[in-house]
Amino acid sequence: MLLLGFASGLPLALSTGTLQAWLTVEGLDIKTIGFFALAGLPYTFKFVWAPLLDRFEPPRIARRKGWLLLTQAALAGLCFVMALLDPRQHTGWVGVCAVLIAFFSASQDIVFDAYRSDVLRPAERGAGAAVSVLGYRLAMLVSGALALVLAEKVLGWANTYRLMGLLFAGLMLVSWTAPALEQGRALLSDARAELRGFAAMLLAGALVYAALDQAGSALSIDGRFTRLAWQTLAMMAALAGAILAARRAGFPSFVGPWDAFFSRERALGLLALIVLYKLGDAFASALSTTFLIRGVGFSATEVGVVNKGVGLAATIIGALFGGAWLARRSLFRALLVFGLLQAVSNLCYWGLSVLPKSYELMAGAIMVENLCGGMGTSAFVAFLMALTDKRFSAAQFALLSALAAVGRVYVGPASGVMVEAFGWPVFFLWSVVAALPGLALLVLLRAPIDRLPGAQPAPPEDKG
Numbered sequence: 001m002l003l004l005g006f007a008s009g010l011p012l013a014l015s016t017g018t019l020q021a022w023l024t025v026e027g028l029d030i031k032t033i034g035f036f037a038l039a040g041l042p043y044t045f046k047f048v049w050a051p052l053l054d055r056f057e058p059p060r061i062a063r064r065k066g067w068l069l070l071t072q073a074a075l076a077g078l079c080f081v082m083a084l085l086d087p088r089q090h091t092g093w094v095g096v097c098a099v100l101i102a103f104f105s106a107s108q109d110i111v112f113d114a115y116r117s118d119v120l121r122p123a124e125r126g127a128g129a130a131v132s133v134l135g136y137r138l139a140m141l142v143s144g145a146l147a148l149v150l151a152e153k154v155l156g157w158a159n160t161y162r163l164m165g166l167l168f169a170g171l172m173l174v175s176w177t178a179p180a181l182e183q184g185r186a187l188l189s190d191a192r193a194e195l196r197g198f199a200a201m202l203l204a205g206a207l208v209y210a211a212l213d214q215a216g217s218a219l220s221i222d223g224r225f226t227r228l229a230w231q232t233l234a235m236m237a238a239l240a241g242a243i244l245a246a247r248r249a250g251f252p253s254f255v256g257p258w259d260a261f262f263s264r265e266r267a268l269g270l271l272a273l274i275v276l277y278k279l280g281d282a283f284a285s286a287l288s289t290t291f292l293i294r295g296v297g298f299s300a301t302e303v304g305v306v307n308k309g310v311g312l313a314a315t316i317i318g319a320l321f322g323g324a325w326l327a328r329r330s331l332f333r334a335l336l337v338f339g340l341l342q343a344v345s346n347l348c349y350w351g352l353s354v355l356p357k358s359y360e361l362m363a364g365a366i367m368v369e370n371l372c373g374g375m376g377t378s379a380f381v382a383f384l385m386a387l388t389d390k391r392f393s394a395a396q397f398a399l400l401s402a403l404a405a406v407g408r409v410y411v412g413p414a415s416g417v418m419v420e421a422f423g424w425p426v427f428f429l430w431s432v433v434a435a436l437p438g439l440a441l442l443v444l445l446r447a448p449i450d451r452l453p454g455a456q457p458a459p460p461e462d463k464g
Contacts (some may be wrong), residue, residue: 034416130323
């Protein structure tokens with residue numbers, strides 16, 4: 001879990017924070033940098049192709065492991081391609097590579113999340129979530145904080161991306177030697193029906209989005225916020241059209257997991273909670289690297305060193321404490337306490353935005369953010385695993401984690417617009433407010449959460 005969690009977390013910063021720092025250092029404007037967050041769209045829509053990873057497997061390799069190897073090989077290759085590009089001269093191609101890195105990273109997440117859900121017993125979920133989150137956060141520091149230091153002081157940006165490519169190649173050995181699952185689910189659906197349904201879903205979604213995008217241009221919707229709102233509406237309508245087309249055309253491995261999930265108690269409320277729970281955290285972290293470098297005035301190396309030292313220690317403590325808490329207390333209580341801490345931690349960045357530049361304040365803000373983020377993510381991953389039906393582990397976990405990524409992806413463009421319009425202090429105060437709806441919904445959904453498998457702590461052993 002630790003090593004596969006590391007492999008899962010390594011690509012994220014390469015298309016978000018580290019790339020954001022590279023673009024900032026190269027002098028791209030903040031609106032362009034903000035819209036680069038849309039490179040993360042595959043994380044939001046990964047449930048679209050997740051059923052195919054449940055239905056099909058590379059031949060002659062144990063279940064789940066073949067897809068892990070293929071996605072890691074693709075990520076290694078893309079890092080070497082990115083190293084050949086100049087963001088100022090090849091901005092479009094950098095964007096394409098960032099989207100592809102996010103696509104194969106999301107695909108790797110699909111398979112790893114399914115593998116973790118299949119291999120861990122209910123009593124192991126808290127510890128398994130904590131250890132995999134620890135590996136994930138360590139990898140984000142390697143491809144984030146350490147990469148910033150290496151890029152500015154030692155290797156340069158191109159060689160730093162080449163180093164990340166070598167890391168992915170090494171991680172393929174981890175996937176190759178990972179324990180095989182005891183028994184896989186029989187894949188009995190008709191392959192032609194699966195591919196036909198997948199194609200119909202993609203076509204319907206693309207047509208709906210294209211029609212609404214053209215309608216927006218015809219209506220001259222070009223304001224900063226109105227254009228962003230219209231694009232979001234178009235994507236949601238495209239999603240609805242794609243789901244309807246998949247059902248009408250017959251896409252068995254897509255429709256089955258959806259039907260199974262919506263048969264559970266308060267399904268819509270649980271889906272809304274997944275979107276909202278980490279929304280405030282997503283706002284605070286969307287442009288955090290640009291804020292520290294351009295908004296406060298720290299160098300990329302200074303930001304990287306503090307993240308590597310203080311942030312690493314806080315991440316380890318947060319993840320392990322979160323797992324230990326889950327072993328002794330209910331899932332609901334962990335989600336509530338850690339969610340409150342995540343919201344309050346955003347005020348640290350607000351303090352940085354209104355107080356004089358201080359290395360101590362930066363170190364404190366990064367420490368608190370990593371500590372609370374590690375705890376909150378441990379509880380959140382355990383929550384998603386508790387919601388997953390093992391019959392459709394890849395497809396369902398992909399759907400749930402894709403919804404969790406909605407905030408992280410869509411707040412990027414909104415964040416750039418808000419900072420430009422209102423400034424950093426107002427933006428970070430808003431990030432605290434954005435966390436409150438998720439906490440309120442969590443309280444309303446306490447009963448169904450308490451009834452999830454493994455949501456209550458194991459009773460103490462009778463030593464009498």
